Amino acid sequence: MSDLSDVIPQPRRTTSGAGGFFELGPATEVVAGDGTERTARWLRAEVGAATGLPLAPGTGPGDAVTLSLDGALGPEGYRLDVEPTGVRLAGGDPAGLFWGAQTLRQLLGPDAFRRAPLPGRRWRLPAIRIEDAPRFGWRGLMLDVARHFMPKEGVLRYLDLMAAHKLNVLHFHLTDDQGWRIEIRRHPRLTEVGSWRSRTKFGHRASPLWEDKPHGGHYTQDDIREIVAYAAERHITVVPEIDVPGHSQAAIAAYPELGNTDVVDTGALSVWDTWGVSPNVLAPTDHTLRFYEGVFEEVLELFPSEFIHIGGDECPKEQWRRSATAQARIEELALADEEELQSWFIQHFDTWLAERGRRLIGWDEILEGGLAKGAAVSSWRGYAGGIAAARAGHDVVMCPEQQVYLDHRQHAGEDEPVPIGFVRTLEDVYRFEPVPAELTSHEAEHVIGTQANVWTEVMENQQRVDYQTFPRLAAFAEVSWSTLPAPGERDFDAFERRMAAHYRRLDALGVAYRPPGGPLPWQRRPGVLGRPIDGPPPNK
Numbered sequence: 001m002s003d004l005s006d007v008i009p010q011p012r013r014t015t016s017g018a019g020g021f022f023e024l025g026p027a028t029e030v031v032a033g034d035g036t037e038r039t040a041r042w043l044r045a046e047v048g049a050a051t052g053l054p055l056a057p058g059t060g061p062g063d064a065v066t067l068s069l070d071g072a073l074g075p076e077g078y079r080l081d082v083e084p085t086g087v088r089l090a091g092g093d094p095a096g097l098f099w100g101a102q103t104l105r106q107l108l109g110p111d112a113f114r115r116a117p118l119p120g121r122r123w124r125l126p127a128i129r130i131e132d133a134p135r136f137g138w139r140g141l142m143l144d145v146a147r148h149f150m151p152k153e154g155v156l157r158y159l160d161l162m163a164a165h166k167l168n169v170l171h172f173h174l175t176d177d178q179g180w181r182i183e184i185r186r187h188p189r190l191t192e193v194g195s196w197r198s199r200t201k202f203g204h205r206a207s208p209l210w211e212d213k214p215h216g217g218h219y220t221q222d223d224i225r226e227i228v229a230y231a232a233e234r235h236i237t238v239v240p241e242i243d244v245p246g247h248s249q250a251a252i253a254a255y256p257e258l259g260n261t262d263v264v265d266t267g268a269l270s271v272w273d274t275w276g277v278s279p280n281v282l283a284p285t286d287h288t289l290r291f292y293e294g295v296f297e298e299v300l301e302l303f304p305s306e307f308i309h310i311g312g313d314e315c316p317k318e319q320w321r322r323s324a325t326a327q328a329r330i331e332e333l334a335l336a337d338e339e340e341l342q343s344w345f346i347q348h349f350d351t352w353l354a355e356r357g358r359r360l361i362g363w364d365e366i367l368e369g370g371l372a373k374g375a376a377v378s379s380w381r382g383y384a385g386g387i388a389a390a391r392a393g394h395d396v397v398m399c400p401e402q403q404v405y406l407d408h409r410q411h412a413g414e415d416e417p418v419p420i421g422f423v424r425t426l427e428d429v430y431r432f433e434p435v436p437a438e439l440t441s442h443e444a445e446h447v448i449g450t451q452a453n454v455w456t457e458v459m460e461n462q463q464r465v466d467y468q469t470f471p472r473l474a475a476f477a478e479v480s481w482s483t484l485p486a487p488g489e490r491d492f493d494a495f496e497r498r499m500a501a502h503y504r505r506l507d508a509l510g511v512a513y514r515p516p517g518g519p520l521p522w523q524r525r526p527g528v529l530g531r532p533i534d535g536p537p538p539n540k
């Protein structure tokens with residue numbers, strides 16, 4: 001049985017009951033009302049495995065966990081009542097019910113996060129009432145599976161980790177200069193050629209080290225269907241990102257005609273093996289547009305999400321400046337410059353997606369040279385892009401690199417593995433505020449949520465991803481879910497006390513987090529150069 005106050009993210013209201021507890025045992029049934037089937041399945045599969053209890057379907061009323069829906073609890077809200085006679089869990093909708101089940105698992109104690117029961121454990125829930133609902137509708141994690149591929153099993157595991165933290169959007173960064181990770185049937189070379197590289201820079205750009213072995217992998221379309229269905233079962237939406245017109249060298253290596261063939265021998269390009277922003281960007285031709293429409297047609301078949309991410313970040317304009325083809329297009333469209341050419345490119349896909357009932361989301365560069373109509377923005381270069389977008393009436397997901405880029409080092413110490421970026425400690429993330437004070441309450445309604453971004457240049461395997469992501473994702477989960485005071489008034493000491501229990505949950509889940517005392521010997525990467533940025537992050 002867990003301490004009542006240990007739940008992460010912190011619920012809105014917790015009232016202890018009259019005392020006592022409810023004990024789950026072999027006879028405990030799950031009573032599943034209409035619309036509650038997914039949560040019933042999850043309880044039986046996950047909590048059933050951890051406890052070894054059947055949690056069989058039943059009709060109640062005694063010795064049961066009774067699941068129901070009650071629209072009055074609002075979107076994603078839930079109410080959990082534990083009494084010595086039984087448990088009642090009601091969701092404002094099926095998602096809220098599922099989040100309530102996550103709270104229930106936390107209350108059972110850390111061993112409820114294992115995959116099989118430990119002998120002699122008892123599964124007691126403290127008598128309690130919890131009433132809860134999230135602050136934001138978009139509580140995201142961006143996983144970069146392009147720089148280093150994460151095999152399908154790892155993605156499914158991350159969906160489970162997200163669910164345990166009540167996060168509900170996986171932003172799936174599927175393509176970049178260093179790899180193309182999704183099968184596209186009509187363009188097979190995207191994965192035949194684009195999904196692997198022959199060697200990889202080990203460390204940040206300045207590092208002289210190479211990992212001299214091939215790296216690669218991709219998801220088949222059936223893998224993607226499985227990932228999307230697994231996420232949906234956990235009330236998580238997968239938002240795919242196909243990055244255009246920059247970050248496209250892997251695609252150009254596969255299909256050289258996508259690049260600026262009049263200024264560079266694109267036939268000689270390979271999938272990029274080092275880090276940074278490649279100058280090799282897509283050519284603004286009709287051929288490129290038709291090619292990517294074909295890509296997006298298959299993407300839309302696979303991903304039911306309302307939002308489709310088209311990247312739009314960090315597109316160097318040098319090749320377009322030198323390309324007669326690009327310049328002719330600028331003239332033909334009567335555009336002012338290359339920035340407007342990028343806007344034209346983005347707006348093409350904005351319209352194309354809108355015609356198919358979807359919405360475009362892109363990195364905040366899509367604001368430059370004219371904001372695409374109806375588009376939403378991932379504000380990453382600080383708050384400014386998000387503020388401008390919200391003021392222009394566009395929805396925003398706040399993910400400023402100064403605050404929630406989890407690739408950035410989490411301590412200033414010498415032992416941090418391949419340290420890059422600003423120091424962002426667990427406390428810094430806990431004090432992150434997604435809604436900037438500059439916005440009026442009306443404008444702030446456009447901040448539909450927030451996400452933490454995990455870029456994997458210096459994370460060569462799952463353990464490295466775990467180390468960078470945890471424990472900070474737990475703090476981020478609380479920021480995105482809970483109603484917290486202003487950053488300066490947040491009680492980090494209390495959060496840290498609750499983390500003591502949460503580390504035990506992460507241990508049971510097998511997460512290779514950064515321990516509070518610093519990296520374990522095998523978590524260090526002595527001699528591998530990073531690129532730390534000193535001083536406090538600029539408050540852009």
Ligand code: ACM
Binds near residue numbers: 363380
């Ligand atoms: C980004 O970090 N380039 C979105």
